[in-house]
Amino acid sequence: MLTMNYTYRIDPDATQEAELRSWLETCRGVYNYALRELKDWIASRKCSVDRCSLEKEYIIPADEPFPSYHRQQNNLPKAKKQCPHLGKVHSQVLQTTIRRLHDTWEAFQKRGHGFPRFKKFGQFKSFVFPQFKNNPINGFTIKLPKIGEVPINLHRPIPDGFKVKQVRVLSRVRGTQWYVVVTIESDISVPDAPVHGRAIGIDLGLERFLTASDRSFQERPKFFKSMQRKLKLLQRRAARKQKGSQNWEKAQIEVARMHHQIANRRRDFHLKTAHRLCDRAPTIFAEDLNVKGLTRGMLRTDCVDAAFGQFLSLTEWVCWKRGVYFAKVNPNGTSQVCPSCFATVSKGLEVREHHCPECGDRTHRDCAAAEMVWHRGLENVVSQGLWGTETACQVGLSGVYDLDKWRGAGIPNREVGKPAL
Known part of the structure; x- marks a missing residue:
């Protein structure tokens, strides 16, 4: 399986650009809320019961399980009922935001440093559409779920035999320039180049x-x-x-x-x-x-x-x-x-x-x-x-x-x- 990333410039209109910025802020709020749950659970279990400060530590029941990716993902439908604005964002985009947090958490556990941090305003600059039923690129436009068709500068075509796996939307230059990173894959396998020639x-x-x-x-x-x-x-x-x-x-x-x-x-x-x-x-x-x-x-x-x-x-x-x-x-x-x-x-x-x-x-x-x-x-x-x-x-x-x-x-x-x- 061969996977590659192609980056293209997109040109959303004023309405689409405002919606993209709103989505980024919503994803930032979901990321910070999930991180807050993770830190509270860790803070309530980082010391012995007889040495824990009742004033400074968060008290969470002992039988409360770890807020894993699957638990926090399953809580998203409940959160949408309490916060209706979450329903404006595509459901899979919110799920990949939770996945992003736990990928950072797992990387922190492996290397021993780099604990996940809260994202300030403007620091959350991308979100992902993880899958597509059909090819979203049609001519010189790309169709993003709940966003609509956005003009794209397709400076190089998608190679034959490749299909679009996922699309990441990037915000650059303080939200004035927008890009999409299109992940394409194919069933072909490319062997490593041999040592040859000069x-x-x-x-x-x-x-x-x-x-x-x-x-x-x-x-x-x-x-x-x-x-x-x-x-x-x-x-x-x-x-x-x-x-x-x-x-x-x-x-x-x-x-x-x-x-x-x-x-x-x-x-x-x-x-x-x-x-x-x-x-x-x-x-x-x-x-x-x-x-x-x-x-x-x-x-x-x-x-x-x-x-x-x-x-x-x-x-x-x-x-x-x-x-x-x-x-x-x-x-x-x-x-x-x-x-x-x-x-x-x-x-x-x-x-x-x-x-x-x-x-x-x-x-x-x-x-x-x-x-x-x-x-x-x-x-x-x-x-x-x-x-x-x-x-x-x-x-x-x-x-x-x-x-x-x-x-x-x-x-x-x-x-x-x-x-x-």
Whole structure:
């Protein structure tokens, strides 16, 4: 079973937009009420009976069962009789809201941190229609239950053999832009791409966004810093408005729209760079970076702006879609080892050139790290016995072969002679 998500922009009218916002607030209220029941039940049982404070703890009978997903879901019809406005929202949308809470609760129990939090006004930004009897997309409109037909920007068609499984409605830019994430599925199975053809290793950094083992590189666009001056101006204007007024809301929308534009530019750059890598080699190795650790150091602003984690995730998706083998390797010490003789060459972060005293190899620091990533990737696939296996892994999905304008584009910059420090 193959499942994928396609994101489309929708354009509801004023009435539909008001109803969508009302649904989001209703779902937020249901989510918070269910979370309140969960927290009250836990608070009444987190200490012994003879040590429980009668003033601060909630007293719930000892035989009261845990408010599980099924119990809270079954209580929804009773709640609709007491609160008639709940009946305006589709019943399955409310059920998936309860399911969302308990998925968060189960994830908290597994990792031991990240207890579910109450959602403030405007923080609940999506809801789900979990199933459809018929295809809701008809031409350039999508039919949402109880909402009606909404114009949709169907920039790529649903592939043949796929059917719509569920639709998630997203609110962006403070409720001024609306999207739908259409989940499609098919009975076909796509095997993993084999290790084949030419292999390259890539190293990610801040001086250069990407450096490949063939000594080509890609400069790092500074998406946030290039727009920071204008963003500060918009934020200053918003801070001077009276909070809660119409002018304040308009100013906040301008700020949110600027953040949305920065995120779109960054994602577009990541996708194009991933496609260019796939054009150059059918096997790609990358470092398994500790992304959370990078966002806590002194260079956290630049690391967040570069978004290495998003790039690696998108590259893995693009490689799967295009039948390119992608794997991550251990990143420890890739810049401290000579790729020619494998001798340890210790150097600080300020040293941007690799010079090995053993073999005399001299190159840019990032190039040496990329070559070490390439070596480690080949060692891993050889030790696992994956080299030389071939399987058919191409499927006719929308967007896989429509890349003629990127074919052969490569990465424009390439080192010639001694690297620039």
